[in-house]
Amino acid sequence: MLEALEASDGFLSAQQLHATLREQGQRVGLATVYNRLRILADTHQVDVLRTESGEALYRRCGAQGHHHHLRCRRCGSVQEVESAEVEAWAHSLAKKAGFSDISHTIEITGLCEKCHG
């Protein structure tokens, strides 16, 4: 299952992943896909993000640590993104406001070169 996620260059929904596995001939139930994805997400082996419509998308990321994504709204292709400055900014800002247990998410979206037009 992780292989199928890695094979895809973008984020997949649980149902897309299920369909993909089925097409490959694997007899796997949708419930199992959801269960395993949840475990993988809980253990930070895959990244999760939410579509505008509320759907959950999953991806096996190359980068191990904390990072963010630049994603094409049309084709779904994804690049990983990092910036120590921005990390520091987010953290110090929250700290100044008295927050603890700080985390953050950053999503940059747009139309990639291929999809533009």
Added chain:
Amino acid sequence: MLEALEASDGFLSAQQLHATLREQGQRVGLATVYNRLRILADTHQVDVLRTESGEALYRRCGAQGHHHHLRCRRCGSVQEVESAEVEAWAHSLAKKAGFSDISHTIEITGLCEKCHG
């Protein structure tokens, strides 16, 4: 309805808002709340974000332009946040990657001073 949203200092779900309006004695249908919220969101009169569980939360923001939020995971209280540097970073990064029609979201979450402990 906008008043009810403004009265709340944090984000409200559509259903919470509906309940609030009902408690105030207004006879309003859930469908209407959803409809009007959608219109308000489409016209950028309210901000929308998605819970981890996929639920949509709405807020009438003080700041008019583009901005982000620092939010307490426990009590839901929200502060508005801006940073020209981060805006520029996100935009130039996407542009360098060949992206157009660029947008981004940043959410910083944690436990606020009151809720910490």
Added chain:
DNA sequence: CAGATAATGAGAACGGTTACAATTTGGTAT
């Protein structure tokens, strides 16, 4: 091989959201 344990998966249930059709509301012309 037997028995216990965990993983699996088809289908039901669930919760937030949207679509639909009927009703109400508000305005305008008669």
Added chain:
DNA sequence: ATACCAAATTGTAACCGTTCTCATTATCTG
């Protein structure tokens, strides 16, 4: 006032992604 029309509103049913249930199947262990 009254009749008429268009837009807004509303309860309910449908929808869709996700989670739960629990019978079945696979995997360990001795």
